[in-house]
Amino acid sequence: MNSSLAVAALILFVSLMLMLPLVPAFVELRRKSDASPLNVVQQHAGEIRHFANSFRTYIQVLEPTLRQCVASGATASGLLNDGVEYLALGRCDDSQTFPIVQPGATCSVTIAAGSDLIVPRKITFLRDVYAGGQFSGGDNNSYRAILGEKDIHLGRSSRVTRWVHAVGEFSAEHDCELSGRISSDSRIRLQGACNFLRLNAPQIDTGHVMPGEDSTRPNSEDDTNAGSGVVQRFLYDGDFEVHAGEVVTGNIVARGKLHIGAGARICGSVKSVGDMVLGSGVSLQGSLISGKKMLIGPDCAVNGPIIAERALRISAGTRCGSLQHPTTVSAPRIEVEDGVTVFGTLWAREHGEVVAN
């Protein structure tokens, strides 16, 4: 081999080695195997009822069967369009009439009841449950999803892994674990030690509602919110305190910690970059935002959204939003004492819990 050929071969070899890392790039450019736009949710807006609505549409094919079952009081079984097995119940208003009564048993079919549905205790439902009437579940049950056309009541220590939607009222006894989305068109009531993630209803109550509470009573200055009113802004670079009983008209922004004394009244919104503490009986017309932890004292009334970027605790007797002006309460970790009312959404990204006072 002469020297010029060797040099040419070397150049060719080096060029090939340099091109080698580009081969996957050329292949992808030619094949366009990953060239579609990033999937952006365009059509639905993340509504809490999205899965419930889809399930209602999915189960619509069972309507004639359910009607027949209700009329005859019989039970029917078969396969849904996608091959999933179902059990249509004509009558199940007593836990003893439910086809599975053995504690610890697993139900692996979709359950659809044309009227009221009462299920016994210690059953694991691997598929979705539909109740055309009231739904009542025994203690220690585990559900994937439930859609109820009237009220839904879960027994003590029940578990939900995906979603529940009640057209009527939803209630859960003590120690329930409610993962996923829980919604009601009417009201949600959670008893002590219930865990939750995302709740939505016109009214959400924890524990027992205080005697004499009128849920229809609007909060003070109910007709405004933080986004629409143009009010003065007070900006403080460090920690700040609103003294007890003080009345402030305007938005408050504290770049440090913020303490709002008992009985103070703020006609505006409040933000703290650090921790925020509200004393008892504070009333707030706008929103409440904390960059860290937030503690809301007893008997407060907040009209706008409540956001804590780290953790939030709401004390008994506090009302968030109103029936006329529902709102959102959100934080990664939320503790809600017995006797709190939220109108709208209560959303704990990581862990929410109803705790004793």
Add this chain to the structure above:
Amino acid sequence: MIYVLYFIVFVICVYTARHYWFTLNRLFGFQRHPYIDIDTASWPLVTVLVAAHNEEKVISNILSALMTVKYPEGRMLVIPVNDRSTDGTRAIIDDFVERFPGRIQPFHRAGGKGGKAAALKDAMELVTTEVILIFDADYIPGAGLIKQLVAPFFDPEVGGVMGRVVPLNVGTNLLTRLLDLERTGGYQVDQQARMNLRLVPQHGGTVAGVRLSALREIGGWNDQSLTEDTDLTYRLLLHGWKTVYQNRSECYEEVPETWAVRIKQIMRWAKGHNQAMVTYGLRLLLGKHRATLRERIDGVLLLGVYAMAPVTLLGWALALAVFFRGVAPLHGVIALFSLTAYAALGNLAAFFEIAAAARLDGTRRRISLLPFLILGFAVSIFSVSRAALSQVSDLVTGAELHWDKTERFRKVL
């Protein structure tokens, strides 16, 4: 000369470290999305401004999309800002006004100063709501986007909000694919990391919002600026208002499909950014205002992004000059080690960022196109340097800054 080179190397290293910091934050840090869960509220009145200058190819898409978004009835008004269009834009807008009475109020602008900021400034006479959202005409908002962009305004510290831009015409050619990767890195990592770290997320002037009282406080739209979005970001910051970024508020856009259009676009961005750097840089770093120390530092680094192109070219030239003059910087051996270390770590930084961003997006195979980004980088570094040079020459000759509209590629419906 050698000290200038040292300084340039130092600045490049700072930007490299910044790339890594942002990327590692996105991969392992605490992620801030504080307002995204606000789905129930008394939603405020909102005005949506759609900037349109000869947008007949795209304007009907955005107006149709805006008419189907989920926002309480009667609480949203769309104002298409028709800025001296000479094509069919006006007729299309008027057709929508007829079809959706009370929901669209057109603003037809026949004369006046050119540019988006000038058009928006004039359109403000129609705006009465505290919350204003802004879209360019080539964007297609999804059903939940308006609520998502309005939600941060419940925070009284927020003056501006920015959503995420997602290219729609990704698969058209190599350029669109590279721009898709660049956007992914810029939003998924850069912007979100700035949000996480409480730095300075940048207002993008589209898929964005601004609070009317904040806008009034800072003196309204600046029609002298080529990039009204960058200008807005810094004026808000200097007045104690925050701009927040919402990574999950995504909206499709059309990216340039030809290199000529891309070069024009990036040159305008570079000029506008440099303009903001000269106007606000020193004041932000050393002035008496409400920005925190980390915001001051990050803000200045963000302002300097486009200036880094000519600075890097200068660095290359100086390095060659030093080499041929026989100077051995840092006693030779240290320089050699530094060069080797930078070749391994420094050059990887931007690629690592984009690859991490694509990974966070759940996409995989498009990452294999990363080597081609060198092409995009080469085009950018020379275009941006050219823009900087022409800006300096404009300064000397007293020529006025000229606003160029980005050409659209969608087919007319």
